[in-house]
Amino acid sequence: MSKLLGLLLSASCLCTSINANAVDWVALAESTDTNVQVYLDIDSIKPYEKEIMLDNSGGNYMSGFAHFSYLDDHEYRKKGWYYMQYYFIVNCDDNTYYTPVFNAYDAQNRVVDSHRNRYFTANDFNVAFPNSLGNFVIHDMCLFSRS
Known part of the structure; x- marks a missing residue:
């Protein structure tokens, strides 16, 4: 009985740690003319508090991860890229963005x-x-940053 209890506690801890690191991808848009589907990890959205050089506006910056899936005839798909994940920094005040980091993945998630x-x-x-x-x-x- 104590082994069963220990096994259940171990499984519970494992599930808790997996859920704590899980992402919550939400579909945003699909572009029919460019064959791209976009998802946003709403759990990753947070204020970007590092100083941005040459910013005179003191903008309202947010950061988070986006996932772009390339469908069928997209030019990246022809190169073997099935999807990309970007780290976005956006300025909510002037509708601008920058992507300082991205990874492109193939069909085997490499x-x-x-x-x-x-x-x-x-x-x-x-x-x-x-x-x-x-x-x-x-x-x-x-929008999600205000929720």
Whole structure:
């Protein structure tokens, strides 16, 4: 009986640790013209509190992870990239974003390309145009950050 109790407690601890590190991917948008589906890890969204060089606006910055799945005839899919995960930093005040880190994965979930840029300024941020995938990411990151 004590072995069974120990086994149950061990399994319970294992499940707890797995759930504590789990992500919560929420589907944001699917672009029919570019064959991309976008998901946002809402559990990763938090204020970005590091100083951003050349930022004179004192913007409202948030950070979080996004997952872009490349469907069927997408140009990345032809290169063997099935999806990418990006670390986004967004400015909720001026609708701009920057992705200092990304990993590209193949069909077997292996990293096939990656990029990391530790040094960036506010000038490196991109404007997200209306109805673009970047705009959906910014909008929803800023929306979920207020929840």
